[in-house]
Amino acid sequence: MSKLLSAFKLPDPGPALGMLAGHGATHWMIGVFYVLLPFVRESYGFSYLQIGWLLTSFEAGVLVFSLASGPVVDMTGRRVIFQVLALVIGGLAMAALTVSPDFTMFCLLAALIGGMTQFWHAPATAFLSFYYTSNWGYVVGLHGMGANIGEAVGPLIAGVVITATTGWFAIPAESWKMGALVPAVAAIIAAFILFIFLLPKDKHTDSEKPQGMSSKQYIDGFTGLLKDFGVMVLCCMMGIRSTAQLLVRTFVPLYMRDMMGASASLIGTVYAVMHVGGMIANPVGGVASDHFGRKPILVIALLAGTAIILGLTVVGNDVLFVVGIGCLGFTLYGTRPVTQSWILDMVPRNLHGTSVAVRSVIQSTFGLAAPPLGGWVADHYGLLTVFYGIAILLLLANALTFLVPEPEKHQAAE
Numbered sequence: 001m002s003k004l005l006s007a008f009k010l011p012d013p014g015p016a017l018g019m020l021a022g023h024g025a026t027h028w029m030i031g032v033f034y035v036l037l038p039f040v041r042e043s044y045g046f047s048y049l050q051i052g053w054l055l056t057s058f059e060a061g062v063l064v065f066s067l068a069s070g071p072v073v074d075m076t077g078r079r080v081i082f083q084v085l086a087l088v089i090g091g092l093a094m095a096a097l098t099v100s101p102d103f104t105m106f107c108l109l110a111a112l113i114g115g116m117t118q119f120w121h122a123p124a125t126a127f128l129s130f131y132y133t134s135n136w137g138y139v140v141g142l143h144g145m146g147a148n149i150g151e152a153v154g155p156l157i158a159g160v161v162i163t164a165t166t167g168w169f170a171i172p173a174e175s176w177k178m179g180a181l182v183p184a185v186a187a188i189i190a191a192f193i194l195f196i197f198l199l200p201k202d203k204h205t206d207s208e209k210p211q212g213m214s215s216k217q218y219i220d221g222f223t224g225l226l227k228d229f230g231v232m233v234l235c236c237m238m239g240i241r242s243t244a245q246l247l248v249r250t251f252v253p254l255y256m257r258d259m260m261g262a263s264a265s266l267i268g269t270v271y272a273v274m275h276v277g278g279m280i281a282n283p284v285g286g287v288a289s290d291h292f293g294r295k296p297i298l299v300i301a302l303l304a305g306t307a308i309i310l311g312l313t314v315v316g317n318d319v320l321f322v323v324g325i326g327c328l329g330f331t332l333y334g335t336r337p338v339t340q341s342w343i344l345d346m347v348p349r350n351l352h353g354t355s356v357a358v359r360s361v362i363q364s365t366f367g368l369a370a371p372p373l374g375g376w377v378a379d380h381y382g383l384l385t386v387f388y389g390i391a392i393l394l395l396l397a398n399a400l401t402f403l404v405p406e407p408e409k410h411q412a413a414e
Helices: 002-006 014-044 048-076 080-099 103-119 121-131 136-164 172-197 215-227 229-258 264-292 294-312 318-334 336-346 349-381 383-401
Strands: none
Touching: 014 048, 014 080, 014 103, 014 121, 014 136, 014 172, 014 229, 014 264, 048 080, 048 103, 048 121, 048 215, 048 229, 048 349, 080 103, 080 121, 080 172, 103 121, 121 136, 121 336, 121 349, 136 172, 136 264, 136 318, 136 336, 172 264, 215 229, 215 349, 229 264, 229 294, 229 318, 229 336, 229 349, 229 383, 264 294, 264 318, 264 336, 294 318, 294 336, 294 383, 318 336, 336 349, 349 383
């Protein structure tokens, strides 16, 4: 028992908890953005296809800023300052949504929100691997738990705020604007906290060059990652899994609002339940993969996720639907620390920031076409058909998992 409990201990948990809080703020914005979509659709009269294009804009921002984040972090050697900037700019973009005049501006702001919330990840991963030299599965799991806390608490609060302020607006559907302001403020507060408490800890060791890597070193390392078969297959698998997750985030709130007639509070609650499942699964999945291997944990989780998605299409009871969403969150989000720590096992430590950028670019590339395609399918064949597509994507991701080599010795064991 003592050995099991020791797996959940860190020698200096403060920075990891700070990263958890900052990550929570970024995903608070993401979670609320998705919950707002049904109400934005009502307010502006957007079609499902247009909602899909909004999500494509979001993913385009993720793609562009992913390309920049790896080089910026690895070549400058700076980490926390970029996380602070990502939180501030993302928060301001979230606030600007409330005064967006048309669809084009919505798309531009969605791209900026997606880009900034993604830009957080490369410096965060680089900082964690710089500060902690072992138990990466658990450390990444804690970081991932912050995302689930943000995406659980944020939509829940947004749902309550939207419901409570409905009478404040001439058009009730526009109460979503108040729900958008809360995560904007939270992100800016989190940025201030990181600036004060974690920036002083972002110091280079004696063996590290303060200026980071040279451009030639970076290009050589980057091209080396692109030539690594195992890394590329793992990134493709992560891209397919994240596309399935993206479709779940997008179409579960739309399904609940349009098919079940759910209120903002209920949608926020269901979204919260999904991420509570993920919050529990993140550290558990990370520790399990540290001790039992990345591949077996990932295969089990993806198979379970496929079964749950198919089960949701035939559930006729609201309570069972909520329980199923919670289980789906446990399986889908529980894979995140497994895949992220797996890629850290496979690449040199000085390229950890770049490895995040590479897999994020691939994930975004996969995700660009998925939302409008899902919207088109929903417009023509119904929302349930989208769920069948999600199940197929999870099966494909599982098949690719078997092609990825398992490192013989994990960092946690060194």
